[in-house]
Amino acid sequence: MSEITVTLPDGSRQKVPAGATPLDIARSISRRLADDAIAARTNGELVDLTRPLTSDTTLQILTTRDPEALEVYRHSAAHLLAAAVLELYPGTKLGVGPATENGFFYDFYRDEPFKPEDLEKIEARMWEIQKRDTPYVRLMTPKEEGLKKYAARGEDLKCELIREKADEIFSEYTLGEAFTDFCRGPHVPSTGKIKAFKLLSIAGAYWKGDETRPQAQRIYGAAFFTKKELDDYLHQVEEAKKRDHRKLGQELDLFSIQELAGPGLIFFHPRGGTVRRIIEDWMRDEYVRRGYSLVYTPHIARAELWKTSGHYGFYAENMFKRMEVDDAEYQLKPMNCPFHILIYKDRLRSYRDLPVRLGELGTVYRYERSGVMHGLMRVRGFTQDDAHIFCTPEQIEDEVVGCLEFARDVLHSFGFTEYKAELSTWDGGASGKYDGTPEQWSLAENALRKAVDRVGLSAKVVPDEAAFYGPKIDVKLVDAIGRLWQLSTVQFDFTLPRRFGLEYIAEDGKAHQPLMVHRALYGSVERFFGILLEHYAGAFPVWLAPVQAAVLPITDRQVEYGRQVVAKLKEAGIRAEIDDRKEKVNLKIREAQLQKVPYMLVVGDREQQSGTVAVRNRRHGDQGAKPLDEFIAGVHRLVEAKTPEE
Ligand SMILES: [Zn+2]
Numbered sequence: 001m002s003e004i005t006v007t008l009p010d011g012s013r014q015k016v017p018a019g020a021t022p023l024d025i026a027r028s029i030s031r032r033l034a035d036d037a038i039a040a041r042t043n044g045e046l047v048d049l050t051r052p053l054t055s056d057t058t059l060q061i062l063t064t065r066d067p068e069a070l071e072v073y074r075h076s077a078a079h080l081l082a083a084a085v086l087e088l089y090p091g092t093k094l095g096v097g098p099a100t101e102n103g104f105f106y107d108f109y110r111d112e113p114f115k116p117e118d119l120e121k122i123e124a125r126m127w128e129i130q131k132r133d134t135p136y137v138r139l140m141t142p143k144e145e146g147l148k149k150y151a152a153r154g155e156d157l158k159c160e161l162i163r164e165k166a167d168e169i170f171s172e173y174t175l176g177e178a179f180t181d182f183c184r185g186p187h188v189p190s191t192g193k194i195k196a197f198k199l200l201s202i203a204g205a206y207w208k209g210d211e212t213r214p215q216a217q218r219i220y221g222a223a224f225f226t227k228k229e230l231d232d233y234l235h236q237v238e239e240a241k242k243r244d245h246r247k248l249g250q251e252l253d254l255f256s257i258q259e260l261a262g263p264g265l266i267f268f269h270p271r272g273g274t275v276r277r278i279i280e281d282w283m284r285d286e287y288v289r290r291g292y293s294l295v296y297t298p299h300i301a302r303a304e305l306w307k308t309s310g311h312y313g314f315y316a317e318n319m320f321k322r323m324e325v326d327d328a329e330y331q332l333k334p335m336n337c338p339f340h341i342l343i344y345k346d347r348l349r350s351y352r353d354l355p356v357r358l359g360e361l362g363t364v365y366r367y368e369r370s371g372v373m374h375g376l377m378r379v380r381g382f383t384q385d386d387a388h389i390f391c392t393p394e395q396i397e398d399e400v401v402g403c404l405e406f407a408r409d410v411l412h413s414f415g416f417t418e419y420k421a422e423l424s425t426w427d428g429g430a431s432g433k434y435d436g437t438p439e440q441w442s443l444a445e446n447a448l449r450k451a452v453d454r455v456g457l458s459a460k461v462v463p464d465e466a467a468f469y470g471p472k473i474d475v476k477l478v479d480a481i482g483r484l485w486q487l488s489t490v491q492f493d494f495t496l497p498r499r500f501g502l503e504y505i506a507e508d509g510k511a512h513q514p515l516m517v518h519r520a521l522y523g524s525v526e527r528f529f530g531i532l533l534e535h536y537a538g539a540f541p542v543w544l545a546p547v548q549a550a551v552l553p554i555t556d557r558q559v560e561y562g563r564q565v566v567a568k569l570k571e572a573g574i575r576a577e578i579d580d581r582k583e584k585v586n587l588k589i590r591e592a593q594l595q596k597v598p599y600m601l602v603v604g605d606r607e608q609q610s611g612t613v614a615v616r617n618r619r620h621g622d623q624g625a626k627p628l629d630e631f632i633a634g635v636h637r638l639v640e641a642k643t644p645e646e
Pocket residue numbers: 075079173183184185186187
């Protein structure tokens with residue numbers, strides 16, 4: 001038998017008989033490696049562990065430690081789901097079945113809808129197939145023959161996919177008797193490898209996301225290498241449901257979306273408005289403290305402006321339709337940048353004027369398809385804490401450092417201690433898809449790198465992920481239940497200064513193009529509000545709480561005293577309300593607790609006589625009676641420190 005040479009990641013070479021599989025080689029190295037193995041990479045290509053090796057190759061065994069192996073594993077779990085469905089419901093037609101961020105889904109076409117109790121049955125059958133340790137078998141099929149076979153089974157959508165994607169001889173995979181599907185693979189060798197999964201939900205999904213095409217029943221599942229990871233994830237999903245900002249927003253009367261006004265447009269109610277005002281005031285104060293100038297710009301502008309900026313062409317599908325006004329077309333603004341540029345350009349700038357930092361809480365409108373909007377997170381109208389910095393090449397590093405420190409202070413101030421940063425760079429100019437010169441890119445990327453180091457932030461570099469107009473740093477926060485949210489962004493822009501012909505007169509007396517940076521730290525105020533709401537599960541820290549103290553008279557006799565207490569609190573700048581209903585005090589406490597009010601101040605005869613309040617904290621319960629002044633001083637300290645403590 002002929003031999004081939006296999007080169008392992010450590011550079012060592014092995015001679016093996018042609019036809020040996022990666023799994024054979026893993027076994028020859030160690031039992032442990034074979035047990036942990038999920039898939040293999042040969043000459044850069046991901047393949048099944050059971051694929052025979054026929055010529056000299058490099059070989060890497062992917063184990064449960066490789067992120068790519070997790071994707072293979074999850075996709076294999078999708079096949080397991082489809083095999084179970086086909087065993088239970090023969091004749092069901094298949095759509096696609098990819099891995100997702102936390103698991104997998106498969107699309108099924110079947111006249112009868114799956115019911116929630118069917119999921120249990122399907123999951124039980126998946127475990128049966130898991131126990132059978134059924135192998136994932138790869139078959140090679142000529143395209144014409146395959147098309148005939150799938151057409152005979154009435155799988156028209158599958159035929160469409162094969163026509164579009166399959167090679168002349170394509171791979172199919174089987175799993176047991178019932179399941180065969182066109183798939184590139186790879187998969188785990190057998191179902192016994194899949195140790196932890198759970199079916200989650202059923203949803204409708206159109207073929208290729210196209211509303212005019214047939215609708216499938218998409219079954220979602222979660223899959224992880226270990227039961228512990230799966231349980232942690234399921235716990236997180238449960239927690240996330242409890243913290244859903246749409247639910248909390250309604251329960252706490254913070255905001256709404258009004259059918260009559262239209263989807264994706266947010267109404268902040270008085271309590272939500274209070275929180276939002278504090279968030280916005282914090283930002284405006286910081287702008288001023290850090291040497292930004294606050295500006296205000298219109299909500300619409302002539303289409304000509306958007307032609308100059310380029311948005312008219314490449315951003316058109318995200319913009320609302322233009323409107324005719326007098327003799328010109330106007331456009332609702334999707335971005336603030338061109339407006340700030342017009343302010344910069346309104347006068348001749350000298351190097352001595354730079355840096356110019358223009359900041360605004362600017363409301364923008366972007367068209368989102370009706371299906372994709374989601375509470376405060378994805379909307380059609382939102383307010384960015386948007387600023388643009390125009391500066392010289394000498395200033396840029398300090399400016400980026402300033403932005404990153406600012407971003408870090410936002411996170412700390414609002415109670416986030418964990419975050420991650422990503423530095424997105426270009427492809428070195430290879431593809432030609434990026435704007436700007438190599439000099440501009442290297443200047444900008446170096447400034448970002450050095451700034452990241454100076455701030456002591458560790459940023460993962462992601463090559464070829466920059467915006468086409470410049471490199472950027474994104475900061476993502478980790479919330480109370482471990483979810484990652486994209487928040488702040490600091491982006492270079494080589495395109496807009498050129499398009500608008502921006503200049504400054506440098507020391508050499510000549511006109512130069514300034515560097516321009518876009519930066520938004522909350523991102524969108526609405527979305528940041530939603531993230532805070534979920535992070536704190538509605539229990540905002542004292543400094544942000546819409547109502548900081550609820551005054552609860554025990555009987556009617558203390559209502560007058562209660563009103564005096566509220567008046568004093570308000571005078572001291574504390575947001576307080578009285579609950580003077582003729583209800584039992586226990587019920588009042590329960591309701592204030594449900595409203596997540598930090599302090600409940602119970603007042604009875606004793607408190608009235610001694611000028612005190614009986615303090616009850618939403619977290620720590622009864623704190624005993626305190627003179628009102630002492631309570632006020634305590635709240636002031638917490639608000640001053642903007643601490644999550646109470
Ligand atoms: Zn597959």
